[in-house]
Amino acid sequence: MKVMNCEQHGDIPMAYLDGYAIGDTLLEDVRFEITIVKDKVKATTHPDDKFYMADLNEKKWLKEAAKMADGYDNLQCPTCKGEVIMETR
Numbered sequence: 001m002k003v004m005n006c007e008q009h010g011d012i013p014m015a016y017l018d019g020y021a022i023g024d025t026l027l028e029d030v031r032f033e034i035t036i037v038k039d040k041v042k043a044t045t046h047p048d049d050k051f052y053m054a055d056l057n058e059k060k061w062l063k064e065a066a067k068m069a070d071g072y073d074n075l076q077c078p079t080c081k082g083e084v085i086m087e088t089r
């Protein structure tokens with residue numbers, strides 16, 4: 001089972017992936033909200049970044065974001081901004 005773990009908050013239901021990880025400077029500072037639904041990684045665009053993503057191929061980037069986040073060890077906790085790792089237990 002996939003879980004996202006923050007050192008400070010334990011297992012959390014949602015973490016951010018910085019767009020830089022998949023789109024370099026094009027997506028720098030764009031936040032994707034990563035969740036796990038039925039053990040599948042899901043990505044949605046943070047509401048604040050929806051306007052920016054509307055000019056890009058959002059569907060494609062969401063797919064990339066979900067792929068990248070799967071097992072990634074550098075997600076961000078929305079509460080403490082600390083590092084979140086995705087792991088399978």
Ligand SMILES: [Zn+2]
Binds near residue numbers: 008077078081
């Ligand atoms: Zn945290």
